[in-house]
Amino acid sequence: MKARDLVILGGGAGGLVVASVAAQLGLKVTLIEKADKLGGDCLHYGCVPSKTLIHAARVASLMRRGPEFGLPACEADVDLGKVADHVQSVIERIQVHDDPERFRSYGCEVLFGMAAFINPRKVQVNDQVIRGRRFVIATGSQPFVPPIEGLQDAGYLTNEDLFALRDLPRRLVVLGGGPVGLEMAQAFARLGSQVTVVERLPHLLPQEDPEVADALRTQLESEGMVIHVATTVERVSRDGYTTLVGCSEGLTLETDALLVAVGRRPVVEGLGLDMAGVVHTEKGIPVDRRQRTSQKHIYACGDVCGPYPLTHMAEYQAGIVIGNAIFRVPKKTDYRVVPWVTYTDPELARVGMTEQQARDTGIEPEVLRFPFQDIDRAITDRETAGLAKLVVHKKKILGASILGPHAGELIHEIALAMKTGANIGDISATIHAYPTLAQVHRRTVNTFYGKKLFSPGTRRLVKWINRLVP
Known part of the structure; x- marks a missing residue:
């Protein structure tokens, strides 16, 4: 039986950061990944392929928009198979950074297989039992598939198989008006599918400022997407090659493909967490501000523990784990300034509180707005949709929502101002x-x-002054 300083379950963003640092510092580290490649959901089914597809779709959109720039229009003849090959080539290029041999060169043992705790100090993977001084659970999340009547029999797509499509669906229905649903809906619409989005809540992107989310909806609808909010999917069935999506209020949608993008759930099944004495629920593994589980020698980071299912938060939490588990310094998480982005076009970026959230805390904020249609660079680029919205109190920024070109890049000036305590005068x-x-x-x-x-x-x-001073 092996004895290791640190055993990491999960080879996604969080697990890889911890493994890399710990191994290069000379600790005996074992990294275990259940899939056959490192990189996790973000590399293979999430951030990387989705952003690659989004950019390809934007290029197709720009080709059609040639006359806006004094150029001829060019209708893109989209071959989804070639687009899928392009997406895979980008994944493979980035995969080099997550090559197991790279981590082995640091002295990290890399194993592939399903790991499960057999007691609080031991895990089993394949036919090996490994004893660890400390553990990190970084198993991520997976798509949540709601229990809709007939859905399993009718068939559906999630982000885990969407990027393997070789033929563009003529019609696509997307269940879910959150970030993943809207990003993929717009991308496929720009590639040539007739896209309909169904969201059960009254607004798209329910975590965002409603004013900004509604402005994004207007832009998406201007591109030809059909959007139904406050609409519930009640049943799904097949009629030959057509999928029928039965919704509330008697609405029935016919489609060639159905994408389920209604959220994610943490991967906690099959890990033997009960054997380890680690408290967990279907919502994930509760941790303290030092990323420790109920067993203080077992840490967790990333989607499996939340509260934000974002790759950059997994990397941030991994840094907290490194401080506590490796350097034994009581480093704690600070979520006061967390930026995130929905990569539609225009992008929607957010940090801090919305105006309603500020009011819910008893603060009556000053709300500042400015439209991109009055920003000269946006005019030159013909990208004038959207606005910047700041939530301010006593000249301090409480939060910001930016809907506009490159909003994901622009949000960081505001995040830095909030982090450093700068005010709007600065x-x-x-x-x-x-x-x-x-x-x-x-x-x-x-x-x-x-x-x-x-x-x-x-x-x-x-x-x-002008009367008194000559």
Whole structure:
């Protein structure tokens, strides 16, 4: 039986970060991954393939938009098989960074197979039993498939098989108006599918500011997508090659393919967590601010413990684990400033509180807005849809929502301001290069100062100064 300093279950983003650092520091590390490749969901079925597909779809959209730029229109003849090959080539290029031999060169043992605890100090994988001083559970999440009548028999797609499609469906119904559903819906619409989105709640992206989410809906519908909100899917059936999606209010949708994107659930089954004495529920593994489970020598990070199912949060939590499990420093998580992005076009980026969330805490915020249609760089690029929205209290930024071109890049200036305690005056005083999209930040905060600058009181003061001072 092997004895190891650190045993990691899961070879996704969080597990790989911990394994890399621990092994290079000289610890005896074993990394166990149930799939046949490292990289996790993000590399193979999530962030990487989806963003690659989204960009390919954007290129197809730009080809059609040639006349907007004084160029001829060009209708893209989409071969989804070739697009899928392109997506796979990008995965393979990034996969090099997650090559098992790279980690083995650090001294990390890499094993493939399903690992399960047999007691709080031991796991079994294949025919091996491994004893560890400390453990990290980083098994991620998987698509949640709701118990809809007939769904299993009719068949459906999730993000785990969507990118393997070789033929473009003429019609596609997407269940779920969250980030994954909307990103894939728009991508397939731009590639040529007739796309319908069904969301059971009153707004798309229910975690986002409703004003901004509704603005995104308007943009998506302008591209030809059909969107049904406050609509529940009640049953699914097959009629030959057609899938029938029966919804509330008597609505029936006919489609050639059905994508289920209604959320994710943590992977906790089959890990032997009861044998390890690790408290868990169907919502995941509860951890403290040091990422420790109910067994203090067993840590967890990433989607399996939440609270944010985001790759960058798995990497952040892995850093917390490294501090506590390796350096034995009581490092704690801080979720006050967490940015995230929905990669539609335009992108929707968010950090901190919405205006309603601020009010729910008893704060009456100042809300500042500025449209991209008045940003010169957005005009030159013909990407004027969207707005920046800041939630401010006593000149401090409580949160921001940005719907616009490259919003995922733009959000980080606001995140840094919030993290460092800078106020909106600091943003206003910062010189922003012209013409850039980042000018939207300065223009947004200057709507606050503009009210004061051109107020009747300021006008009287200026007249008084000019009378007294020659």
